[in-house]
Amino acid sequence: xxxxxxxxxxxxxTGRKRRIxxxxxWGYAFIAVALLVYAMFTAYPVVSAFFISFxxxxxxxxxxxxxxxxxxxxxxxxxxxxxxxxxxxxVLTVPVALVLSFCVAILILPLxxxxxxxxxxxxxxxxxxxxxxxxxxxxWIFDPMPAGIFNRFIAVVGAHNQNxxxxxxxxxxxxxxxxxxxxxxxxxxxxxxxxxxxDESYYEAAELDGATFxxxxxxxxxxxxxxxxxFLLVTGVIGSFQxxxxxxxxxxGGPDNATTMVGLLIFNNAFKYFEYGKAAAQSLILAVIIxxxxxxxxxxxxxxxxx
Amino acid sequence: xxxxxxxxxxVLALTVSMTALAACSSNSKDNGASPSGSQxxxxxxxxxxxxxxxxxxxxxxxxxVSSGFQDRFEQLSKDFNAQYPxxxxxxxxxxxxxxxxxxxxxxxxxxxxxxxxxGSEGISKxxxxxxxxxxxxxxxxxxxxxxxxxxxxxxKNGTGLYGFPAYMEVHAIGGNKQFxxxxxxxxxxxxxxxxTFDEFREAIKKGVVKEGNETKRYGFVFATAGVxxxxxxxxxIKNAGMPASFTTDLKYAYTSKxxxxxxxxxxxxxxDGSMPKELSSIDAGKRWNMFLTGQTMITGKGLxxxxxxxNKNNAKIDANDxxxxxxxIKVDYIVLPVPTFLGQEPKSSTVVDGYVTFRGKxxxxxxxxxNVVKAAYFLASGQVAATTNNDLFAAHISKSxxxxxxxxxxxxxxxxxxxxxxxxxxxxPARPDIPAELGAKAIKIEDEVIIPKLQALLANEIKPEExxxxxxxxxxxxxGADGVVTx
Numbered sequence: 095x096x097x098x099x100x101x102x103x104x105x106x107x108t109g110r111k112r113r114i115x116x117x118x119x120w121g122y123a124f125i126a127v128a129l130l131v132y133a134m135f136t137a138y139p140v141v142s143a144f145f146i147s148f149x150x151x152x153x154x155x156x157x158x159x160x161x162x163x164x165x166x167x168x169x170x171x172x173x174x175x176x177x178x179x180x181x182x183x184x185v186l187t188v189p190v191a192l193v194l195s196f197c198v199a200i201l202i203l204p205l206x207x208x209x210x211x212x213x214x215x216x217x218x219x220x221x222x223x224x225x226x227x228x229x230x231x232x233x234w235i236f237d238p239m240p241a242g243i244f245n246r247f248i249a250v251v252g253a254h255n256q257n258x259x260x261x262x263x264x265x266x267x268x269x270x271x272x273x274x275x276x277x278x279x280x281x282x283x284x285x286x287x288x289x290x291x292x293d294e295s296y297y298e299a300a301e302l303d304g305a306t307f308x309x310x311x312x313x314x315x316x317x318x319x320x321x322x323x324x325f326l327l328v329t330g331v332i333g334s335f336q337x338x339x340x341x342x343x344x345x346x347g348g349p350d351n352a353t354t355m356v357g358l359l360i361f362n363n364a365f366k367y368f369e370y371g372k373a374a375a376q377s378l379i380l381a382v383i384i385x386x387x388x389x390x391x392x393x394x395x396x397x398x399x400x401x
Numbered sequence: 402x403x404x405x406x407x408x409x410x411x412v413l414a415l416t417v418s419m420t421a422l423a424a425c426s427s428n429s430k431d432n433g434a435s436p437s438g439s440q441x442x443x444x445x446x447x448x449x450x451x452x453x454x455x456x457x458x459x460x461x462x463x464x465x466v467s468s469g470f471q472d473r474f475e476q477l478s479k480d481f482n483a484q485y486p487x488x489x490x491x492x493x494x495x496x497x498x499x500x501x502x503x504x505x506x507x508x509x510x511x512x513x514x515x516x517x518x519x520g521s522e523g524i525s526k527x528x529x530x531x532x533x534x535x536x537x538x539x540x541x542x543x544x545x546x547x548x549x550x551x552x553x554x555x556x557k558n559g560t561g562l563y564g565f566p567a568y569m570e571v572h573a574i575g576g577n578k579q580f581x582x583x584x585x586x587x588x589x590x591x592x593x594x595x596x597t598f599d600e601f602r603e604a605i606k607k608g609v610v611k612e613g614n615e616t617k618r619y620g621f622v623f624a625t626a627g628v629x630x631x632x633x634x635x636x637x638i639k640n641a642g643m644p645a646s647f648t649t650d651l652k653y654a655y656t657s658k659x660x661x662x663x664x665x666x667x668x669x670x671x672x673d674g675s676m677p678k679e680l681s682s683i684d685a686g687k688r689w690n691m692f693l694t695g696q697t698m699i700t701g702k703g704l705x706x707x708x709x710x711x712n713k714n715n716a717k718i719d720a721n722d723x724x725x726x727x728x729x730i731k732v733d734y735i736v737l738p739v740p741t742f743l744g745q746e747p748k749s750s751t752v753v754d755g756y757v758t759f760r761g762k763x764x765x766x767x768x769x770x771x772n773v774v775k776a777a778y779f780l781a782s783g784q785v786a787a788t789t790n791n792d793l794f795a796a797h798i799s800k801s802x803x804x805x806x807x808x809x810x811x812x813x814x815x816x817x818x819x820x821x822x823x824x825x826x827x828x829x830p831a832r833p834d835i836p837a838e839l840g841a842k843a844i845k846i847e848d849e850v851i852i853p854k855l856q857a858l859l860a861n862e863i864k865p866e867e868x869x870x871x872x873x874x875x876x877x878x879x880x881g882a883d884g885v886v887t888x
Contacts, residue, residue: 153511154531154762172849237687238679240615260626260682261860346626349681349856350863351849365505367845368530 143374151370163375173376176356177383182266183355184334187273192326194274195281196319200311202282203289214286218279229343232272233259236344259345262352269340269353281326288322289315324396328388335384356380457769458489459776461516461756462507464500466567467792481779490776508532513759515773516780518567521555521753525837526844528558534760535561539767539774547782552798554831555753564757565781568795571824572636572750575703577692578733580618584608584698588735592820595747598666601740605675608698620675622697626684630855631847632702636750637663641742644829646843648886651835653843653876655851656885659743660872664865666742668858681859693729699737705794705821708734708814736820749824753831756781796821842879850875 147163149156167173202213220228235243236258245255258268296314305313316323338357341347347354347362356376364373465471474492481490493514495503500519507513513532527533540562545553552566581588584607596604605620625633641663643654654660670676677683683691689707692700693714711734717725741747756777765773779785787805790797794813797803835843854868876885 152530153509233684236682238682239677239687255679257679257682257860260679260856262857262862348853349860350853362848365502366848367841368505368509368526370509 143377146370147374147378149371151368151374156371159371163371164379166372167375167379172351172354173356173359175351176354176359179266179351179353180335180337180355180357183270183273183337184331186270188327188330188334190274191278191281191330192323195278195285195326196323198278198282199285199289200315202286210286214279214283217282220277221279225339226343228276229340232344236268260349262349265345265349265353269344272340272344281330284322284326285319288319292318324391327395328391331387331391332384335380335387454487455768456487456489457772458491459516459773460514461490461492461518461776461780462495462500462504462514463492463516463518463780464495464497466518466754467789469792470789473788477780477785480785481776484779485772485775488772488775490779508759511762513761515769516564516756516758516777518754519757521566521755521757521831524556524558524563524757525835525840527757527759528561528563529837529841532759533558533561533563534758534765534770534773535563536758536770536774536777537562539770540778544774544778544782547799547801549798551751551828551830552753552755554833555751556755556757557831557833558837559833564755565777566753566755566798567781567786568755568790568793569751569753569798569825569828570704570706570793570795571821571828572632572701572739572752573703573821573824574621574623574699574701574737574739575692575707576699576735576737577695577697578735580608580695580698581735584620588737589816591737592735592816593823595738596740597744598740598742602666602670602673602675605670605699606673609675616674616677618695619677619691619697621670621699621701622676622683622688622691623680623701624683624685624688625680625855625859626682626687629685629702630681630852630859632750634663634667634851634855636702636739637667637742639748639750639829640739640745642745644748645832645835646847647832647835647839649834651839651884653846653880653885656873656876656887658888659745661865661869663742664858664868667855668861668865671859671861678861681856690726693726693732695730695732701739703734703736705736705796705817708736708817709794712812733814734817735814736817736824738820738824747827749828751825751828796825839880846872846875846879 146156148158148160150159150162198213198217202210205213237243237245238255238257238260239245240249240255242255242258244258249255256264258264292315296318297310300310300314336357337355338361341353341355341358342361345353347358357380360373360376360380363369363376463471463474471494474494478490478492482488500517504513504517504519508527508530511532515534524533537560544565545562548566549569552569553562555569556562556564556566576586576588578588584604586604586607608618608620609616610618623633638655638660641659643657643659646654648654671678671680688697688700689710691697693711711732714725714729715731716722718729718731738747739750758773758777782799783801784805786799786802787797787809789795790802791806791809791811794811797806850872854863854871857863858865858868873885
């Protein structure tokens with residue numbers, strides 16, 4: 095004699111067994127690989143960093159230090175300076191990068207497929223090129239002596255040669271120029287893919303109504319591309335907050351820490367001074383800041399975005 | 402088909418999982434004897450100590466110390482094995498760029514190589530981590546007696562000895578013989594007797610060549626971009642009565658008034674027009690290019706090996722070889738001493754690099770330790786050291802190295818050889834008495850205050866007094882008012 099409740103439970107159990115015995119097993123097997131890799135190379139380091147942030151880390155035995163690393167970070171003027179530098183860099187680079195990528199994608203869109211692919215490849219090339227190699231080229235462009243490319247360029251308009259990377263007045267601006275003029279490949283391709291997804295009928299209808307290019311851009315393209323823009327904005331801000339390579343290779347954070355970004359500061363604490371606890375604490379603070387900004391972006395910019 | 406796909410997926414999943422697990426479990430192989438995983442039972446405690454002749458593998462992480470150094474690795478391993486048939490020397494090559502990162506990663510994972518080639522200034526950092534292997538009780542008197550006292554001292558920290566020195570190079574400056582003579586500078590006298598800052602300042606003024614408002618040649622260009630600015634200041638302040646960051650009674654030295662005077666002189670050379678106003682962005686490659694293309698009379702820092710580089714470029718110019726530096730002229734490189742400041746004694750800044758010894762997470766056995774010492778000594782003495790140092794034009798610092806070098810010929814300017822010997826005679830002594838913790842704090846002040854402020858000073862964004870006050874404030878914060886020099 096079985097009650098209805100027991101029957102339901104029995105059925106559920108049998109169903110689960112069936113799912114596990116069938117194709118479900120293979121589904122779990124496939125997920126397990128990705129999950130294992132994620133657990134080992136993403137989740138474990140994050141959890142480990144969390145514990146290390148409360149320690150004075152040493153390979154032969156760490157000591158628990160409570161919130162000392164966090165307190166030291168909040169007291170450190172260099173940390174706040176690096177946050178300010180990173181914010182400034184983000185504000186100056188991300189919006190311009192988005193506008194540039196959008197404009198290039200718009201310009202490429204009407205081209206024939208083969209030409210489109212050629213331009214996509216050209217713009218994507220810096221993404222696959224070595225950052226170190228690119229930095230060498232940029233160091234040559236920013237050569238402080240009169241023979242430097244930028245200095246020759248400004249000499250045409252009668253300006254004196256500038257110590258681009260060696261002066262606090264121009265070092266950050268030089269890194270920003272570098273960001274403006276390189277590596278928009280991924281954003282261009284994403285924008286282009288989104289543009290190709292806009293149904294032709296919208297443009298045709300607008301043309302029938304006598305819409306100009308700018309009107310089509312404003313009333314059709316931009317609203318349709320809002321989810322793409324939000325995605326690129328969020329990932330761009332995250333990437334910009336984690337920026338490290340340019341400052342490390344071009345200025346080393348100088349002069350007078352004018353280009354010390356928070357990523358570089360964390361790197362220095364971890365790999366230069368072996369202060370892994372402090373570096374881990376700073377990484378987690380940075381993660382919280384990035385999460386906060388991303389939430390803010392989703393909340394205020396993603397209100398009418400549908401995926 | 403579906404079945405095949407399932408089998409394939411399973412194999413793939415298993416492979417990924419096993420690879421990942423294998424990567425995680427590498428530490429479990431650490432038997433404590435060989436930090437990098439000795440492949441023999443020699444490393445185990447039961448293998449006994451001393452020279453039992455049990456098989457053992459010693460690992461070494463080595464950069465391209467000289468041009469042909471890494472090409473000789475296979476031969477080095479063979480020669481070592483011929484000398485010690487039970488031992489295997491396994492050398493892992495690394496580029497100079499990767500060396501620190503590779504070593505730091507291995508050290509922090511608790512599995513460093515037995516031997517690594519690093520600068521002696523890096524020893525305190527690893528001692529603090531507890532990952533260096535003190536070999537004091539494993540070296541023989543014959544080994545230690547082989548070395549000159551000063552460079553060997555650099556391999557010490559506190560009472561521990563952590564390896565053997567490969568060479569001791571003097572940080573000098575280098576001049577273009579033709580330009581020096583055109584400027585009326587008696588460089589042979591300078592090589593012999595040195596010069597004061599005032600004499601140096603007048604000399605580099607004479608080296609400046611202008612065409613209208615444009616400077617065609619500077620008197621002195623030193624690489625100061627980024628971390629190289631540290632070298633610039635360190636070289637100067639050693640000759641201003643501050644041979645180390647701490648005095649003998651362990652007070653932080655760079656709060657001395659002499660430090661401020663050197664900073665003023667750093668600025669004055671740029672204001673004179675003897676050095677470029679863009680100095681803060683000139684890196685090592687740029688200033689060497691400026692030297693070879695005749696854009697500066699004197700350059701720094703100068704190492705003995707630069708004579709070799711200049712000679713090679715001269716030969717390329719003679720042979721119309723397209724790989725000669727573009728726009729370069731033939732240069733006779735002259736080793737010159739750094740000027741002295743404020744009537745202080747000359748103290749040459751030196752760099753001592755060597756083969757340092759590491760340990761793993763577990764305590765190494767006495768036998769493995771002895772084997773590591775044998776390998777480090779093999780690399781840092783005799784024929785190996787002689788060949789490497791000759792490649793670098795570096796002075797020999799061991800008796801066995803000097804003896805092995807007797808049969809080798811090196812094309813060096815004898816005046817430069819004598820000048821380097823003079824500089825080595827007043828080399829800054831090592832300071833193993835500075836506790837690692839104090840040393841680490843001083844390095845942090847250097848990285849976070851001195852270098853950034855010096856960059857700003859060179860760019861004319863702050864005054865020498867502002868930099869001095871910033872350094873003083875950081876030092877007082879780190880060491881207390883009683884822990885710094887007040888004069």
